[in-house]
Each structure stands twice: as C-alpha cells, then as structure tokens.
Amino acid sequence: MNFIKQFAVKPDKKFNLDKVDPECAELKISKKEARDATAENIEVMRKLQFRMYAENKQSLLVIFQAMDAGGKDGVINSVLGPLNIQGCRVVSFKQPSTLELAHDFLWRAHLAVPRTGEVVVFNRSHYEDVLVTRVHGQVSAGECERRYEHINAFERLLSDRNTRVVKFMLHISKDEQLKRFADRLKEEDKHWKISESDYTEREHWKEYMKAFEDMLNNCSTECAPWFVIPANRKYIRDLAVSDILRRVLENMHTEFPEPTADMKKIKAMARAEAEKAGIKL
C-alpha cells in the first residue's frame, strides 16, 4: 500500500475532513502485520538517514499537528525515536515566550529548522497560529488568510534550499480522545499533565475541525504536502507515517560523498604506522 497516495491532501482539490474515517475501517491489516511492516520501514529510514547525514546537502522537516491526545508524542517516540539521535532533533512548540511574542509568528519556527543533513521534528508548529488562535478568536479570518500565504512562502523558501517538508495531521475521533483522557486518569504518574481545559476545549471540537480543514485546503502544496492520518488505531498511524517518511527519504536520492582523501595514500600511511607500532592490522 502506498500511503502517500492514499492520505495526501491534494493541492488542487477541495478537501473534506468529514470524509476521513479516523478508524480507517476499510484498511484490513492485523496488528502484527502492521507492526512488522513498520519495523521494516524504520530500518530503511535509519539507513537513509545516515546517508542523508553523510551527504550533507539536503534535510528533512517533519511536522505533527493533532488534537490533544492525538498521538503526536506516541508516533514521534515509536517512528522517529529509533533514528540516530546525532542527526535527529525534536522541537516542541509550547506557549510562546515573551521574546517569541515580540516577533512575527514564523520567527521561532525559522530558528528551529534543520541544517543540511539533519532531520528535525516539530511537535506542534507555526500551524498552531492558524488553529488554536483562530478557534479562540485571537486572529481574524482575514489575518488567517494572510498567515496561510506567509506559511506557504516560508515553506517554499525551505524547500528551495533542499529541505523536504512533510506535514502530518493525526486525526482521531472525539470519542477516541475521551477514551485516551480516561486512560491518563488511570496512570498516577501522568496526572501532572491533566488540566480542566482538556475537557473544556472539547466544546470547540467542530470549530477545530473547521480550522484544520481550512488549513489543509490552503497549505497543502506540492513542495510541502499535508497528510491526514487516521489515528484512532495506533498501529495504523505508525505504519502510515513510517511508510510515507520512508518513501520521502527514498525520493531524496541521497548519495554517500566521494572520499576527500587519496585512499591509496591513506592505506600506505596505515601500513607504515602499523609497522612502526609492530602490530598486525
């Protein structure tokens, strides 16, 4: 199955979020099959990440957005966590600081983008500024339209400098969210994470879905596509995200750099050193 084709939001077509089933009931695959395929995708991703790091010419920016308990942390830990930590960095965008608020809304995102060879994961992102702020009336509809354009220009800039930008909306149902909140209540070690607003925000569910849908329709571009991942079942979510990232990395066609040193000369140096030390290599 090619999840890129299945879950991409096409730039030239009206996208209807209602039509996505968060359960993905149509997909018949056992948990074990999904987990095995995910593990295989991750193995390939690890190899490709190393080659991208070695090549040092391109980079990858992965963005996750979702409703609370949508599985951002989960998918980051299971699919991105196994990558080599030396070339992969996660940036979590929380409430903006005073310094961040003293700048335009893309400033803090720009500071955090990957350098060549690097994978960077945004846990939330600049898209918060057209989602939560919009639902709570902190930005007008007109301002939101302008922000979509700023975002598209920003992501095109990254893309022009060989950064692949891949954006995932993890889509869960309202009932699934409630179940996950209930699970947190059962784990004492997670009570510090819980707040009343988890529940009061649920009253705005429909407005959130509308804000997501508008964002998807305005900001899924050729160079920085959105993917809507049915995320009620975690093993489907992990499979789809790993499949897409594997394909993106494959499509980068990275190559190991040529050696900069003269390998014959190096081998002679190695032999001379070994002789001097009286050891066999």
Add this chain to the structure above:
Amino acid sequence: MNFIKQFAVKPDKKFNLDKVDPECAELKISKKEARDATAENIEVMRKLQFRMYAENKQSLLVIFQAMDAGGKDGVINSVLGPLNIQGCRVVSFKQPSTLELAHDFLWRAHLAVPRTGEVVVFNRSHYEDVLVTRVHGQVSAGECERRYEHINAFERLLSDRNTRVVKFMLHISKDEQLKRFADRLKEEDKHWKISESDYTEREHWKEYMKAFEDMLNNCSTECAPWFVIPANRKYIRDLAVSDILRRVLENMHTEFPEPTADMKKIKAMARAEAEKAGIKL
C-alpha cells in the same frame, strides 16, 4: 561495581593519566554480563529521564571528549540513543563558524546548554579549546590557565541552576586507534570520513595526553567531575558510562509534580462527557 568511585578524577589529588590502562585488564567481566548490566542501566535511565522531564526543575549535561576514534559516537548511540528523543539532544561541536569565532570560546557552549528537564549531550565541547588549540600552539600556556578558570566558573554557574555536569574522557591506546582507523578503511561507506590528518595527528599523541592530563587536573571539580573511562573494550566503556549516568540521575532525587488540576473535578468532567457521548469508559 561503583564506577563513579573507580573512574572519577578527584579534585584534590594529582591525577596521572599514564596509570590508567585503556584495556582495563583488571576488570574481569564477560561481554554478555557487561551488555546485560548496561541494558539494565539504560532501562533505569529511561525511567529517571522521564521523571526529570516531568519535574522540570533540574537538567543534565553530559560531555564527551576523546582522541579520534575514541568511541564518542559509539557510546552516544548505544547509551544515550535509547533515551526519549523528546527530552534529549546531542550537540556536536565542529570547527567553529565565523560567528562563533567572533565571540569568546564559551559562547557557543552556553547557547547549547540544557533547559530544565532536558538532557543535553556534548559531542566534543568547550574543552577542545584547551586541547587541540593547545597542542597546535594556538593558545599559550598562560591563556590555557585562564581558560581553565573560565571553564570552572561557567560550569559552576550551570551547577548553581540545577544542571548536573558530567564529563567523560574516553581513553583508548594509540594502537587501538590505529586498529579502528583500519576498520574504517574496510567500510567503503565510511571513506568520506577519513582524512590524512587522522594519521598526522598521531605524531602529537604525547602532547595530546599531556593536554588531557592538565585539563583533568585543573577542571575536575566537585560540581562538574571528570571521569576517565578505559575505552579499548567497547562493552566496558558502555557499562561504565551507563553505570555513572544512572547513579547521577538517581542522585538527583527528582519527583513527579503534584497534579495542578483537582482530580475529583476532572473525573466528574470525564464521566459527564462519557454520558453525553453515550460511551463507556
């Protein structure tokens, strides 16, 4: 075995690097035993990392220095790699950029230190500025002395703000380095990493050891100790580093924060929501 006691460089005692056997022949332990104990240490580290992240009051800075092929990348991948990527970041210090050179030598290190709750790993560090620069005569002995003082003051500042600073010198023998270089020559995918200077730098081995020894004698402090890890055998190296980090994390005595919300009220909200949705939690 308590590797903290065994491998710490004591602030009040002259330290002699010659006396450390990179092979650590005295330690009788099978590879399997060492690997099992390391895996157990890492499991504990993962739990403690999560609690530190949740507590959000303290942080951990881990510094690695070594000769080339000393195993910095290896130990970071095997011992720190399994931590949760969302609270752990690796910073590699390479040749300083023009911007970095336009500042004092601690500037780029300071920019990269951990925020509360975070683990940061320095792959090389501000110590390069009293090692490679000294060996190549770019800083005078007097300047080096001043730098030791600046470093100690800097690390005390971090420690005063609840950052534990733990520093590892991975100590390999000159022959072991040659063997590892030879191994790299056998892997075509790693040829891009190889340069002639790998071999020419070996001529300065003694001066490097002297620079390391002076650094260890001047900069191992109560609040930011150095550990010299015998690193010829990778499984001993990983065991020692994981044992020390586990103990450091244990000694932080972190605690999960109290819930900020009223749990009774939250549970009532959860029940009301479930009833409204007609689902059983």
